[in-house]
Amino acid sequence: MGVNAMRVAAGEAQAALRAGWQAQRAGALTVSWMLHGGPGVGKTQIVQQLATEMGARLYDLRLTTIEPQDLRGLPYYDHDTRKTLWYRPEDLPDDPDTPSLLFLDELTAAAPHLQPAVYGLLQERRVGPHRLPDSVFIVAAGNTVEDGAVAYEMGSALSDRLVHLMVQATATDWLENYAVPTGLHPAVVAFVRTRPDLLETTAQSLDRGEMIAATPRSWERVSQILGAVRDRRLRHMMVAGTLGEAIAAEFAVVADDIAATVRVAEMLAVPQKSRWAMYPASMHGLHALVYGLIGALEADTVAEVSEVMAGLPALPRERPEEGFARLPLAELTTHGFELLLRRGLDRGLGEAFLAAPAYVAYAEERAALGLG
Template sequence: MPTLTPSAETEPRTESEKETETETKSAAVAGADTATGISADPTEADQLDVADALLTLLRDTDTEARPDSQLEALTLAVAADLPVLLWGEPGIGKTAALTQLAETLDLPLTTVIASVHEPSDFSGLPVLGDDPAEQGVPMAPPDWAVRLVRAGRGLLFLDELSTAPPAVQAALLRLVLERRIGTLRLPPGVRIVAAANPRSSAADGWELSPPLANRFVHLQWVHDHEVVVRGLGGTWPRATLPRLDARKLPEAVDFARRAVCGLLAARPGLVHRLPSGETRRGGAWPSPRSWETTLRLVAFATAADSSREVLSLLVRGTVGDGPGLELLASLDRMDLPDPETLLADPAGAVLPERGDLRQAVLDGVVAAVRGRPEKARWDAAWALLVRALDTGAPDLVVVPATTLATLRREDWDVPASIERLAGAVTLSRRADDAAVRSPLAAKAAR
């Protein structure tokens, strides 16, 4: 993304306004060349106009629809009305990404450098009235907050968050969570996005306080070489809001609730886990608040049919890598076919393509047979393993086949399908034995 200098409030320019500005600058140059807009022999007084015309041409860039997971994750979180915190090294394009997002969504951009403000700038400035003892002392909001309320919509960009001292971070808590500044409440049309540099590369940086960090969706912002090269050539990725399928909304909410509640019911220790290290406390970690945020993001991602990569960025940026990956694994298992359905029709079974998911399905089928051991179910499980052998990697059936064989009762005849599996099991065991012998032989040779 191009680096733009943030201003106190930036109004997005339309294409017609850009063209008018370029024409005005070019026309201001006496005797300007029609191709370049620059005079062949400008006077001293014209030099600044020529420079302005050149700057206008440099700012004139296009956008294109291009897959970008981190940009899609950002727009999805913005659509879900969740505060987002972009982490990245200086100069990586965080500010430019927010500027381009505001222009694309046609939202007024208000940039506030958190580190240069006092706590009272966010909690409100006390203003004495006619009779403080009778009416109290109201807390007046800053001018930028008043402008946002008057506009009714906008993108509030809290920049340099990691250089804000603890007192300022404490004052930001109510703004980020409750959207209040003094007695003023920001309208629903205002979205909040922040940016921060890691403490190691921040100017006089601080770690984020755990209460403030737990209110954000943390996204690691990195540059893509191809995006930068193409952008410097004049074309940047276009930030667009996700297209939510109205027909999927009830289904998306139900899916998100089952996913999050199912994981936390099985893993109660994940409901709240405050990290021990100061640095990790300043990032994403699980709490009832962040799980509520995660549930909302899963629902939005489901309704928007977002990719697994985008969902992974959002989930791990909300509850942390460990709990996030557990939730993603739980989501995978929710889509797995029911073992009883597979046992009822092994010939027509459709097994997952991914190896880990296929292994989980086969293990689930064997567990179902163990739970209710019957001859017909045992035979159906063998037929399913044969189907898995014909449609996927042979090594995935080794463990289920070995376990299933131990469930045989004395009066059960061995099905003919076992012969199809014998070769795969034998080859796998030989490969395992060879893998064990190779290091031993190498060690003996030394």
């Protein structure tokens, strides 16, 4: 059976869970949630980020690694009552005063004989004698049979106990709500921005009978490889083993161009008149520069980062290459400043950023053009 729920981006799914948590705290809604989606689409990251926002302790329970008795706990005999009682398992939250998020991961890959043990957790918020406090928020996640992952069909008795969200990867959502805030490598962010179709290729890989596909999770791994391995050939081998050889070959061209032309730290250390020759000449390189500037935004770099960003629209005038005149530099500048402002607010640098001379001049110019 297909999952006939609305398909949403990861950011939308997180917003729905956030609203669900707020409603539960207000006593207006207490339900259990299910995130469906392909491997590596970002389900786990959604839950981890939500737990951080909630200030909650995360109980990550991988259902493929447990048996039903692991949820019920260990039995012991009470001689006073002449009854068999059960020790509560450590994987179940029990503190009524501390927010907790119980994450039932790989629900659809759990053996069918385990699912009845989960029914009570999802609906009655209990398993055996153990009840969950009202401070516990429940989210489950799993792949579908169509994803090519190990998964069982979800029966109606289980499905009816959940609010379902079908998570799909979208480049804009992933870039703005995860890749940029997390500080993934500028080459990864720039490449996915210009090739959004290659963020998630699981379906195409399955159609071609290929084992390796690009996913948001694999792109995060590529970012880690770029930061950890200097040898170009070894790095390319690792990236090919993460994304597949064809995508890795295309990415290598972009990564090499960025490595050769993007020099964020050097640009921030010199005056603007010395920076013009240091701007990359390719769109990939300019995108990487923008994301590199976002990552470099600190209390002591606000003015310099703003100056470099504000210089983008002036490149056709300052550089002789004909190509700059054909590039959407104004749009790139606007996009860059929007992300910089968000980054500044997140880091408590809002006032300093809004007062930076280069940003003030940029905002005044847009206001004069009626762009707000």
